[in-house]
Amino acid sequence: MNIPNILTTIRFFLVPIFIHVFFSDTENSYIISAVIFLFAGITDVLDGYIARKYNMVTKWGKLLDPLADKFMQLAAIFCLTYKKLVPLWAIYIILIKELLMVIGSIVLYRRKVVVSASWYGKASTVLFYLAILAIIVLDLSHFQRSVLIGIAVGSTLFAFVRYTLNFKRMRYWKET
Numbered sequence: 001m002n003i004p005n006i007l008t009t010i011r012f013f014l015v016p017i018f019i020h021v022f023f024s025d026t027e028n029s030y031i032i033s034a035v036i037f038l039f040a041g042i043t044d045v046l047d048g049y050i051a052r053k054y055n056m057v058t059k060w061g062k063l064l065d066p067l068a069d070k071f072m073q074l075a076a077i078f079c080l081t082y083k084k085l086v087p088l089w090a091i092y093i094i095l096i097k098e099l100l101m102v103i104g105s106i107v108l109y110r111r112k113v114v115v116s117a118s119w120y121g122k123a124s125t126v127l128f129y130l131a132i133l134a135i136i137v138l139d140l141s142h143f144q145r146s147v148l149i150g151i152a153v154g155s156t157l158f159a160f161v162r163y164t165l166n167f168k169r170m171r172y173w174k175e176t
Helices: 003-023 029-053 059-082 088-110 119-137 142-175
Strands: none
Touching (some): 029 119, 059 119, 119 142
């Protein structure tokens, strides 16, 4: 197992730690959970950078890296929704989008196609991380939190549409 894959694995382990700390009675639990969330984001950036720079890209990493990101993002959005810091509609949109992305990934993987991240997927992830961090750390009004999560959800929907269009092109190309 190479360094990028180890970082991805660490990110999987950070998910339950984030959830535990977020809901704990520990003083500053939100701040500590935000640091864990930020650390997960940093490991995501690092593993991608190291993998590309040192030619350590693996199929395992291409498949599990985005999955680790999604688990962390979903854990955060679930926690924030449960605490009523994020509107319920956001979780529904994110869940449906992620379910469709997983189905598309499985279909492509069975065809021996692994889709790499794109600029719009990366931008969406950054916006999502920033929104989640701001909501956890800052004392924002309901309106401000809704706007932030709306921007994050909007960017993730934009990425979803782009990925869907690329999926259709790949599918057509593979069938002809």
